[in-house]
Amino acid sequence: MESQNNELHQPFLEPIQDGTGGGHGGSAELESVLSDTETPLMNRLLVASRIELNLLYKLAAPAVMVYLINNAMSMSTRIFSGQLGNLELAAASLGNQGIQLFAYGLMLGMGSAVETLCGQAFGARKYDMLGVYLQRSVIVLTITGIPITLVYVFSKPILLLLGQSPSMASAATLFVYGLIPQVFAYAINFPIQKFLQAQSIVAPSAYISAGALGLHLILSWVMVYKLGLGLIGASLTLSLSWWIIVFAQLVYILTSDRCKETWNGFSSSAFCGLWKFVKLSSGSAVMLCLETWYYQILVLIAGLLEDPQLALDALSVCMGVSALLFMVSVGFNAAASVRVGNELGAGNPKSAAFSVVTVTIVSFLISVVEAMIVLSTRHVISYAFTSGETVANAVSDLCPLLAITIILNGIQPVLSGVAVGCGWQAFVAYVNVGCYYVVGIPLGCVMGFYFNLGVKGIWSGMIGGTAMQTVILLWSTFRTDWNKEVEKASKRLDKWEANKETLLKK
Template sequence: MEGSNTVTAAAGDATDLHRPFLEDRTVGKPPPPPDVELETVLTDTTVPYVRRVYVGAWIEMRLLFHLAVPAILVYVVNQGMSLSTRIFAGHVSGLDLAAASLGNSAFSLVYGLMLGMGSAVETLCGQAYGAQRYEMLGIYLQRSTVVLALVGLPMTLLYTFSYPILILLGEPKTVSSKSASYIAGLIPQIFAYAVNFPAQKFLQAQSVVAPSAWISGAALLLQLLLTWTAVYKLGLGLMGIASVLTLSWWVIVAAQSLYILLSHRFRDTWNGLNWRAFQGLWSFFKLSAGSAVMICLEMWYSQILVLLAGLLKNPALSLDSLSICMSISAVSFMVSVGFNAAASVRTSNELGAGNPKSAAFSTCVVTIVSLVTSIIEALAVMAARDSVSYVFTADAAVAESVSELCPYLAITIVLNGIQPVLSGVAVGCGWQAFVAYVNVGCYYFVGIPLGCVLGFAFKFDAKGIWTGMIGGTLMQTIILLYVTFRTDWDKEIDKARRRLDMWEEKKDLIVN
């Protein structure tokens, strides 16, 4: 009872600490995240350690799921938009499924590039919000949008010349020809990414995630309706599927932009268009590039598996079965990416607010929750291994191949329950460059070469390729676990303050 009273008192103290922020809300000031309560509980040595952990876990879980659940919905829906194109294509023909899968896999590099560069906004906006430097968030948002749009211009060349690129990679001509037509319809989507991801990170940094979930859900429903009409009523085939996907992304961009412009929630973090967004672009590009390399190397890793499958002795069957497994893995991965976003927001907000114990505690909680979730997903995949492929295709040979690959898929899902969360912590701390080096070493110097040796030299085919790549992911996960849980969080707070001061100084120089 005595410990309980102390915790109650601590909660009361936390409420008192929040009172100025609640008063700020009446005059339009956005309150900082509710981190004071957690830090108070974790540092109250008059309460037994176990009790502090128990109460702190409940506080953190409330904060975590408030962020993670809508973020998971956003990313799952976004992935579902791509997944639905494969489902519709698979019910048109096996060749269309292979073409859409190859197109989505080979050119998902632009998605990864834009998402990765947008994570620079996640680091800066999250830490600035925690430090109550609200006016900088709108500048970061605009500057990132300009940088991503400029980067998107050369990316259009990849889409335009997709056919010769796929042929150069050794993909079959019939599949490459179909894929090139599909990819051409996705060119306007590049610039939708350039606007969407900075806006998404801008909202997440302020713990505003539910509106994005509603917008994405509505866009998915619209896409399903329009794609069904395009395929079954208008007979537009693969080009119709691609055009509807592009349109759906622009619907998300328009709705999300209007929400930011019109909502009073952002009166202090969004002060309208500002010419300063065009200043310091090169410095911002370099920061974004580190983020992009980290995210891209992670996302491209699994897509390389699909590209290598096109070089096996039975490419159509390998592509179909692996693309189905990768589609399932991608949906599961988006759940982890939702936890990744929550981890990034919680870590950056806590570091910006100067709360080391809360940052460390949040990292532990989100990692455990994501791991448990991924284990449940892996068990569900194994239970449905013989029937899950029929969602995509009616081909019995493909279903048998998918069933054989499901154990590898389950292991990948479990590893993906840990690795993306640790990457989210890295984004919150600003470690993107370090993680990029780890990814290069583990993925591209260990995982892929080992997979090629097992798949091609030892004739284990897709299973061998996948085994090698699992080895690379396992190595990367172990390294990130070691580094994360040996972090000096007080030093990270000092780094966060210096980083914000640096960008604040750049802003002042521009003004002067």
């Protein structure tokens, strides 16, 4: 070894100097295996892989199910609305994909701040701080929900300003009004979800979401068809279903033995350091929103092409497939965030580095398989959405770009999860602005319009922005000094705990 910096690139080849860490949230066994230089390297890697894959599976599989089920609730609401007529379907889609998606991305992004802090606190055995972080996040997100509600209230003039017809704007606004309670369900649900994930408690959320989906389908049928409440009934049912998830998870936290150490009741210290929490939450929100809006802009730009109808039909099919498969990546995003946060909090730098490598490789391999399936079914995949042969041919033509996007989405969200686990949200937000909005979108417009490549040119340019972002995140992640990240995590937790103690003395 030439210097201490070699540990930067080979974090699991050299023994750490201060023991194995071994906080409850981290894996002392994994750190011990990676630090055992007397064992041959390949044997260490095989044993370490078995330990990490077991931990990863228990986190990622239920997390994928949670996000898929939540997505299915929203999709089923649009389906019920679509049975009322074409205007109702368009209104529900506009309200859901336009106004509601904005709130979802913002609130989920802000909820990732508690993911960083809870993950590291659990790894450091500072269990009482998890409940404080949960309450602090709920306070911040609930306050954030107030201005978001104003967007919902004034959605009709906003939609009219964006060029929507009066009939469409009125119908979409009616649907959006029923989603206002959902905003405050988000404010509580996302912090709870991250609070539980930080403790590797993921399966209960999956069971609760599955039960809520079944109840949601029954209630939607009653509200929309039996009671004749139409659009407002469909959206109110969706809001109610989210609140059912919230209350069920609260009951689990209050009654489960697994949360006894991390939930000690309401605390006044939750009001301490709110501004610092807001800054961390804002970075998370910007990071996620910039990613959420990126491909939505692709759809808007495609609507400016010479034959927008065909372009948008083909894109809607491809984006539907991409969104569904993206839920798998989001599950790995959550798993990566928890694993890295736990290991950093536990003082296990080698385990954190090894977790990053493992989750990235696994997610990448899964995305490659998904891309191969998409390419092999490129000529028939659109018939799940529409029977038009013209659209099927257009979708087939776009499938190679869809496959590339799927592969990139197998890496990029995982690295974003690592960033959340480390608390790098602000850095990733700057990277997203540069790669997505300074490079990707302008490049796509030039290729699509100036070089007359149409939707393929627009999408290719935006893929270029995503590829640049992925390379930057890979470079930043794999050159990280994980020993320093452990120190930063310890200082961050000490600072937050000091704030709590100061408030308690007062």
